[in-house]
Amino acid sequence: MSSQDERRRQFQAYKDDVEKRGESFFPTAMFHDTVMSLVVVSVIVGLAVVWHETADGTEAGILGPEYTEKADPATVSFIPRPDWYFYFLFYLLRIFKWPPTVVLATVGIPTILMMLLFAVPFIDRSTERRLSRRPVAIVAAILTAVAMGVLTWKGATTREFLASEAPALAKEFQAQNNLPDAALPGAELFAASGCLNCHTYLSYGGSNLGAPDLTEEGLKNRGVQWQIDHLINPASKTPGSQMPSFATLGNPAVGGDPANLRNLAIFLEASKGPQE
Numbered sequence: 666m667s668s669q670d671e672r673r674r675q676f677q678a679y680k681d682d683v684e685k686r687g688e689s690f691f692p693t694a695m696f697h698d699t700v701m702s703l704v705v706v707s708v709i710v711g712l713a714v715v716w717h718e719t720a721d722g723t724e725a726g727i728l729g730p731e732y733t734e735k736a737d738p739a740t741v742s743f744i745p746r747p748d749w750y751f752y753f754l755f756y757l758l759r760i761f762k763w764p765p766t767v768v769l770a771t772v773g774i775p776t777i778l779m780m781l782l783f784a785v786p787f788i789d790r791s792t793e794r795r796l797s798r799r800p801v802a803i804v805a806a807i808l809t810a811v812a813m814g815v816l817t818w819k820g821a822t823t824r825e826f827l828a829s830e831a832p833a834l835a836k837e838f839q840a841q842n843n844l845p846d847a848a849l850p851g852a853e854l855f856a857a858s859g860c861l862n863c864h865t866y867l868s869y870g871g872s873n874l875g876a877p878d879l880t881e882e883g884l885k886n887r888g889v890q891w892q893i894d895h896l897i898n899p900a901s902k903t904p905g906s907q908m909p910s911f912a913t914l915g916n917p918a919v920g921g922d923p924a925n926l927r928n929l930a931i932f933l934e935a936s937k938g939p940q941e
């Protein structure tokens with residue numbers, strides 16, 4: 666008997682079994698789905714009622730407070746982060762570099778995986794259900810789960826720094842990278858201005874959009890004026906740079922201070938890596 670005849674025989678046996686022991690989708694399966702949906706919605710509504718009735722403003726109830734503090738639309742220290750189920754993509758974007766490979770993380774990999782998912786029923790047509798007989802499917806599922814789990818964990822534990830942490834972080838930069846006292850104001854400004862959202866410095870921050878590590882920026886001996894010009898117009902010194910202009914830091918008309926750019930430049934030029 667050919668493999669095609671065997672598949673036909675198994676399919677016919679499956680259909681006969683459905684006829685004998687199966688249940689129709691309507692109304693049996695639809696009724697079960699409806700009841701389960703009502704149970705889930707009822708639980709959610711019940712928890713919401715308990716939370717609302719037992720909490721009083723910032724006073725915690727059974728399920729926690731209604732709010733911890735009022736939202737401040739004018740805040741400049743809040744760092745937005747994705748919901749937990751997007752942490753894997755959040756961290757994936759930190760791995761790929763802008764511009765040549767970031768399209769792989771945003772379009773390429775998700776599209777390929779989605780296409781493979783749709784193709785599975787056409788590729789794997791085996792009627793075998795025992796896990797021990799399907800090693801490829803099991804290994805693929807395990808690798809996917811592990812990859813998603815690791816990326817989610819890394820995305821959840823990736824630290825972003827608030828402006829309030831800048832003074833302490835600047836002191837740590839100075840201690841670990843042997844910075845002179847003259848570089849301390851620039852180190853504090855570097856930590857407070859969101860530079861670590863794209864750059865890395867020592868073990869802090871996260872590389873994004875291809876931004877380089879700046880721990881040893883001073884070894885390039887570019888000079889303070891070059892650093893100032895680069896901060897004002899990055900593309901003029903590094904063609905194709907995705908870095909935004911930081912000219913506002915030195916513009917008094919918008920609350921800046923001309924000394925800010927020089928302090929940042931001094932800090933970058935003093936950053937020559939940990940020295941023995």
